Amino acid sequence: MKDIIFQKIFKALKDFNMIKKGDSILIAFSGGPDSVMLLYVLKSLQKKFNLKLAAYHLNHMLRGEEAKRDEEFSRKLAEEWNIPFYSEKIDIKKYKTEKVGSLEEKAREIRYKRYHYWKERLKFRKVALGHTKTDSVETFIYNLIRGSGLKGLSGIPPVRDFYIRPLIYLEREEIQEFLKIKNIPYVIDSTNLEPEFTRNKIRLQLLPLLEEIRKGATQKIFQSSLILKEAEDFIQCEVKKLLKKATKEVFKGDWLLDTSLIRSYHLFIKKSLFHYLFGFNFEETSTVLNILEKGGRIRLRDFYISSSFGELYISKKERKLPDTVLQKPGIFEFDELNLKIILERGEKTTHRMLYRINISWDYLPLIVRSRREGDRVHGKKLKDYFIRKKIPEWRRALIPVFEHAGEIIWVPGIYLKRGIEGKLKLEVCKIHGEKFWVFDK
Amino acid sequence: MKDIIFQKIFKALKDFNMIKKGDSILIAFSGGPDSVMLLYVLKSLQKKFNLKLAAYHLNHMLRGEEAKRDEEFSRKLAEEWNIPFYSEKIDIKKYKTEKVGSLEEKAREIRYKRYHYWKERLKFRKVALGHTKTDSVETFIYNLIRGSGLKGLSGIPPVRDFYIRPLIYLEREEIQEFLKIKNIPYVIDSTNLEPEFTRNKIRLQLLPLLEEIRKGATQKIFQSSLILKEAEDFIQCEVKKLLKKATKEVFKGDWLLDTSLIRSYHLFIKKSLFHYLFGFNFEETSTVLNILEKGGRIRLRDFYISSSFGELYISKKERKLPDTVLQKPGIFEFDELNLKIILERGEKTTHRMLYRINISWDYLPLIVRSRREGDRVHGKKLKDYFIRKKIPEWRRALIPVFEHAGEIIWVPGIYLKRGIEGKLKLEVCKIHGEKFWVFDK
CATH class of the missing domain: 3.40.50.620 (HUPs)
Structure with missing residues (x-):
C-alpha cells in the first residue's frame, strides 16, 4: 500500500x-x-x-x-x-x-x-x-x-x-x-x-x-486532461507567436491586426487568437473572422471592429480628434492619439504634401477636427480620397482635417488646397517617437 | 417547432x-x-x-x-x-x-x-x-x-x-x-x-x-467537441508539416527522423508525431522522447529504436547485410537495402577511398557481411572508426564489411587496407537511384 x-x-x-x-x-x-x-x-x-x-x-x-x-x-x-x-x-x-x-x-x-x-x-x-x-x-x-x-x-x-x-x-x-x-x-x-x-x-x-x-474511467479522463493540457500549452505558444507578429496595441486597449498575415494561419489558431485577446467565444470569433475575411465593420459586445485595406482594428472606444480651434501660433497636443499639431512663424518648408505646410496668416482661425460624414473637397467626397489612398477605415477618424471658413484646406497626406501658401508653418507630428502613430504603416 | x-x-x-x-x-x-x-x-x-x-x-x-x-x-x-x-x-x-x-x-x-x-x-x-x-x-x-x-x-x-x-x-x-x-x-x-x-x-x-x-450540459459538451475538432485538425496539419520536413521512410516500415529538427518543436507536437506515425501512447512517446534527447537504443513494443549523431531510427525489423561470398566477378544485389555490389574486371579507378576500389585477384574469395561485435582493423575496434566518422548506430549494420581470410580489408567510406591494389574493380552502389540508400546523408 x-x-x-x-x-x-x-x-x-x-x-x-x-x-x-x-x-x-x-x-x-x-x-x-x-x-x-x-x-x-x-x-x-x-x-x-x-x-x-x-x-x-x-x-x-x-x-x-x-x-x-x-x-x-x-x-x-x-x-x-x-x-x-x-x-x-x-x-x-x-x-x-x-x-x-x-x-x-x-x-x-x-x-x-x-x-x-x-x-x-x-x-x-x-x-x-x-x-x-x-x-x-x-x-x-x-x-x-x-x-x-x-x-x-x-x-x-x-x-x-x-x-x-x-x-x-x-x-x-x-x-x-x-x-x-x-x-x-x-x-x-x-x-x-x-x-x-x-x-x-x-x-x-x-x-x-x-x-x-467503465472501470478505470477516472484514470482515462485524467490522462486525457494531461494530453489536453499539453495541447493547450502548445496552442498558447503558437498564439503568442502570432500575437507578436501580427498584432499591435496601438492605443490603450485598442488593437491593430495584420489581416493578411492572420488569414494565412489555421482556422483554429485564428479563433484562439481572438479568444485569447478579447475573450470572444466560438460564435463571436466566427463573426470576427467573417469581418476579417470580407472587410466591413461591426459592433460586437462592447467592441468596435473594423476591417479594411489589410488592417483589422478592434477598440472599446470610438477614438476621434476633438474639434479644436487654432487662433494663433502654438502647440496643440492630443496625448491619447500621440498627435501633436504645431503652428508657428516658420521657415519655408519643402515638404509640402506631407504633414508640414506653409500657409498664409489669412487662414486663421483654423479648425482642426475629425472627418465628418459629408465632408467634401474639390467637389468630391473626402471619403473617396481616403479610399483611393487606401487609408483603412479606422484611421480616417484620426487623421486631422483642417478647415477654414467652412472649407477643408488640408488633410495631411490626402489633400491640400492650392494657393494658401504664406508665412506660417503648420506641422502634424508625433508626441512620443516610440509610440504608435496613426500615420505609421 | x-x-x-x-x-x-x-x-x-x-x-x-x-x-x-x-x-x-x-x-x-x-x-x-x-x-x-x-x-x-x-x-x-x-x-x-x-x-x-x-x-x-x-x-x-x-x-x-x-x-x-x-x-x-x-x-x-x-x-x-x-x-x-x-x-x-x-x-x-x-x-x-x-x-x-x-x-x-x-x-x-x-x-x-x-x-x-x-x-x-x-x-x-x-x-x-x-x-x-x-x-x-x-x-x-x-x-x-x-x-x-x-x-x-x-x-x-x-x-x-x-x-x-x-x-x-x-x-x-x-x-x-x-x-x-x-x-x-x-x-x-x-x-x-x-x-x-x-x-x-x-x-x-x-x-x-x-x-x-447542469441544464444545457449536452450542448456545452457538444460545443467543446467542436472546438476540440478544430484543435485536432490544426495539430494534424502541424504534425504533417513536421512529418514532411523531418522524417523519411527509408525502407518499408523503417523510419529515419531528424532529431535536431524534431527537438526544436513543442513537446506536444513531438508526442503527436510519434503517436501519428507509430500509434505510441502517452507513456511510450515519453520513452521515445527520452531516447531522442539523450541518444541510445531501446526496444519498445515490437519496434527497434536507435538514436545517435542526429538521427533517430525506428524499425520493426533488424536489418542487416546477409553474409555473402564473392568468388568471381559478378553483380550482387541486396534489394531490400537498395545496395548493389559489383565485382568486375575493370579499369583503374581514381575513387579510391569512396565506394569503389581496385583490388588484386589474390583477395578472392571475399566475404561481404554486416559488422560484428569485436571486429577490428589496424588493431583497433571497428566500432571506434564508426564513431570517429560519426556514423549513426543504425547505419553501421548496413555498411558492408569486406573480409578476406579472416581479415577486414575494406569498409566503404571507413577503412581500406593498404597494398591490396590489383586488376579487379569492386564497387558498392545503389540499385534504384531514387530510393533511400544507406550512404545518403
Whole structure:
C-alpha cells in the first residue's frame, strides 16, 4: 500500500519535475485528509531531498467553533511532526477583493494571495497543494459541462508557476484508506467552499457512474486532461507567436491586426487568437473572422471592429480628434492619439504634401477636427480620397482635417488646397517617437 | 417547432458548408427516427437546393423478421415520398472483412463500404447520415472514458470527406417529438448494433444525470467537441508539416527522423508525431522522447529504436547485410537495402577511398557481411572508426564489411587496407537511384 502510493508520488515528482534537492516548500495545510497526506509525504521525503518545510493554515472564519478546532488540530499535528506552522484568521465575508462573484471564488482568490504572501515572507521557493487526481477529474467534468474550451479541459495543472501538486496521481479514496491504515488523524475539511450542489453531484453520483460504466474511467479522463493540457500549452505558444507578429496595441486597449498575415494561419489558431485577446467565444470569433475575411465593420459586445485595406482594428472606444480651434501660433497636443499639431512663424518648408505646410496668416482661425460624414473637397467626397489612398477605415477618424471658413484646406497626406501658401508653418507630428502613430504603416 | 428545427438544420448546413445547389445526395436510411427525419429534411429542401436524392437501406440480416419488416417499411416510405430507394441484404455474420473486432465494428465497416459503393455506382456526390448532436455527445463520452486522446474527443465530425450530417445540431428527443407531432411513422432501428451496455448506460443514465447537474450540459459538451475538432485538425496539419520536413521512410516500415529538427518543436507536437506515425501512447512517446534527447537504443513494443549523431531510427525489423561470398566477378544485389555490389574486371579507378576500389585477384574469395561485435582493423575496434566518422548506430549494420581470410580489408567510406591494389574493380552502389540508400546523408 505504502509502496504503491509512494511509487505514484515519485512518478508525479519525476514526470512534472516538481522537487529539487534543497527546495523550500510551503505546504497548504487545512487539516483535511489530502493536506494531511501531503504533509506526511513531504515529511517522509524531507531527508532524501534535503527539504525545508513549513505548513500554513488559513482559518476562513466561516464555521465558528469547527474552524477553531481545525486550526488547533492542524497546529498540533504539524508540531508533532516537527514542521514549522503558520496560521491566519481571515474573515472572508468581510474581506474586500476586486473579485465580484461567489464566496467560493472570493475564498479561492484570498487563499492563493496568502499562499503567495507567505511564500515570499518565508523566502520559500514553492507552495505545495493537496489536489488529487480525483479533484482534477472533477474539475475537468465541472468545466466540461459549463463549457470552457480547451483550457478548462486541462483539469488541474500538476505544476503551475511555483505551485506543485505532488498528490496529483493519487485518488481521494486511496489517500483516505492509507491514512486509516496508518492511523493518521485528520479533520473533515471545514474550508471546503466549493459550490455544493454541482461539485457534490459530480463527486457522489457522476464519477461513480462513470466507473460503473467503465472501470478505470477516472484514470482515462485524467490522462486525457494531461494530453489536453499539453495541447493547450502548445496552442498558447503558437498564439503568442502570432500575437507578436501580427498584432499591435496601438492605443490603450485598442488593437491593430495584420489581416493578411492572420488569414494565412489555421482556422483554429485564428479563433484562439481572438479568444485569447478579447475573450470572444466560438460564435463571436466566427463573426470576427467573417469581418476579417470580407472587410466591413461591426459592433460586437462592447467592441468596435473594423476591417479594411489589410488592417483589422478592434477598440472599446470610438477614438476621434476633438474639434479644436487654432487662433494663433502654438502647440496643440492630443496625448491619447500621440498627435501633436504645431503652428508657428516658420521657415519655408519643402515638404509640402506631407504633414508640414506653409500657409498664409489669412487662414486663421483654423479648425482642426475629425472627418465628418459629408465632408467634401474639390467637389468630391473626402471619403473617396481616403479610399483611393487606401487609408483603412479606422484611421480616417484620426487623421486631422483642417478647415477654414467652412472649407477643408488640408488633410495631411490626402489633400491640400492650392494657393494658401504664406508665412506660417503648420506641422502634424508625433508626441512620443516610440509610440504608435496613426500615420505609421 | 418546425421553425426551430429547420433553423438548426440551416445553421448546420451553413456552418459546415454541407450542401450546394444541384448536389446529389445518397441518404443512409434505416427506417429509424433519425434517418426518417433526415429523409424528411432533405426532401423538404429538395426544391430549394435542386437536389438529386436517393435512399439506401442495408438489411444486416441480424434480426430475421424484424429486419424484413424494417426494410419493407423503408421502401414504402421512400416510395410514398418519391425518393428512389435501393436496398441490400448482407449477412454480416458471414461477411469477411480484414477487421478483427466486435460485430459492431464489422457492421460499421461494411455499412461505410456499401455507402461508398452505392455513392459511386449512382454517381452521387455525397452521403447523408442521420447522426444527431446526442450521438456526438455520446461518442464524446464513450471515447473519453475509454481514453482516446484528442482525436476521440472531437465527437462525430459534422462533415468528413463526402459524408454530411445535417442533423448534427438536433437532439434525439426533439426529433422524436417532431415526428410524433407531424404524425410521421418510423421503426425502432433494428440495425442499432452499438455495444449495448456502455452505450445504453451513457444514453439512459449518464446524459440525463449531466443535464440534471447542469441544464444545457449536452450542448456545452457538444460545443467543446467542436472546438476540440478544430484543435485536432490544426495539430494534424502541424504534425504533417513536421512529418514532411523531418522524417523519411527509408525502407518499408523503417523510419529515419531528424532529431535536431524534431527537438526544436513543442513537446506536444513531438508526442503527436510519434503517436501519428507509430500509434505510441502517452507513456511510450515519453520513452521515445527520452531516447531522442539523450541518444541510445531501446526496444519498445515490437519496434527497434536507435538514436545517435542526429538521427533517430525506428524499425520493426533488424536489418542487416546477409553474409555473402564473392568468388568471381559478378553483380550482387541486396534489394531490400537498395545496395548493389559489383565485382568486375575493370579499369583503374581514381575513387579510391569512396565506394569503389581496385583490388588484386589474390583477395578472392571475399566475404561481404554486416559488422560484428569485436571486429577490428589496424588493431583497433571497428566500432571506434564508426564513431570517429560519426556514423549513426543504425547505419553501421548496413555498411558492408569486406573480409578476406579472416581479415577486414575494406569498409566503404571507413577503412581500406593498404597494398591490396590489383586488376579487379569492386564497387558498392545503389540499385534504384531514387530510393533511400544507406550512404545518403
